[in-house]
Amino acid sequence: MSEQIDVDFGDTGLVPAVAQDADSKDVLMLAYVSPEALDKTLETGRAHYYSRSRDELWEKGASSGHTQSVREVRVDCDADTLLYLVEQEGGACHTGHESCFYRTIDGETVGTKVFDPDAVYE
């Protein structure tokens, strides 16, 4: 029988988590996760992260409605990075794009805009 993997939260107490659309496989965003955020994610099935700037646990989409239903959580070989396979409601990015990775390094927009941020965030 397999056992839950012991995640290495290191000195900062946080690990990066990549959110990937479970169906399209698009990489949607990267955010940070605390032990409590991971517990909440596993407990509720909705993606939780830890905001380094606001210094608090947050549930993705709690204010925008753009929640992430988590189908699976994966751990990398060193157990210091997570991968959330999610079903994304609306768009993942606060700019209105489906993915936060909507630009190439050359500044070309390659991602799709799926909502109007002015209508969502007041």
Place this chain on the structure above:
Amino acid sequence: MSEQIDVDFGDTGLVPAVAQDADSKDVLMLAYVSPEALDKTLETGRAHYYSRSRDELWEKGASSGHTQSVREVRVDCDADTLLYLVEQEGGACHTGHESCFYRTIDGETVGTKVFDPDAVYE
């Protein structure tokens, strides 16, 4: 005309970079990138990272042969995370798996082993 995006390397001088298989769209690994590693990646078309434990620039696959040919580099909305879309030679993970994310948080192996690490790393 679009211009190269100014990446925010922050206090640490490093940003996380997610490597994604450009064809299968599997998330392969996460590693860190310095300004020099990004320059080398763009210049050579092969994925370069910065090792925090060895404190040095490294080219993925330089010793194992499991190089990553970079088809596109994307930047997230805050310009503090990169996404490398790559063609992976062999497997990305030192354990022999195609992806470093070969396990669920519950310890179940879901990834594919594509090479024997004992035969590659001496």
